[in-house]
Amino acid sequence: MTTPKPMTHLPNAQKTFQPPVLPTQANAFLGDVASSQHLDADKPISCGFYRLEKGAPLVYTYTYHECKIILEGSFEIADETGQSVSARPGDVFFFPKGATITFRTEEYGLAFYTGQRAEGAA
Structure with a gap:
């Protein structure tokens, strides 16, 4: 019989x-x-919050797969193929490993992400 694992509540x-x-x-x-790094070091997933405030865009090349849901504010999100989206709360994105994504905002944006990577490895 396996030992039950407690959930985490934040x-x-x-x-x-x-x-x-x-x-x-x-x-x-x-x-x-x-x-999940402490539970499954070979295949960890990590999740958290990303916030961008007005100013310089952030250009990021993913070294892992990630899903992101927009919670507050807005983003302009563009990839290297030329696709661009005006992202609003409720929008969900998948960024594959190797994708280069540009994030911009006129005021601010807040998103929740889950990435297939170790904790702190973004």
């Missing part, structure tokens, strides 16, 4: 968790809030 995390600023960009914030 009450009101969308409002209370403050992702740290990215070291490369003062208007971009990203932080993991949960990860």
Whole structure:
């Protein structure tokens, strides 16, 4: 018989968790809030919040697969093929490993992500 694994609950995390600023960009914030790394080091997934404030766009090349759901504000999200989307709350995106994505915002945007990567490896 296997030992039951407890769930993790992060009450009101969308409002209370403050992702740290990215070291490369003062208007971009990203932080993991949960990860399976300690349970499955070979195939971890990590999730957290990404916030971009008005200013320079963030250009990011993914080294892992990621899903992102827009929670607040808005983003202009473009890929290297020329596809561009005006993203609003409720929109869901899948970014495959190797994709280069540009994130812009006129005010701010907040998103929740889940990536196929180790904790802190974004």
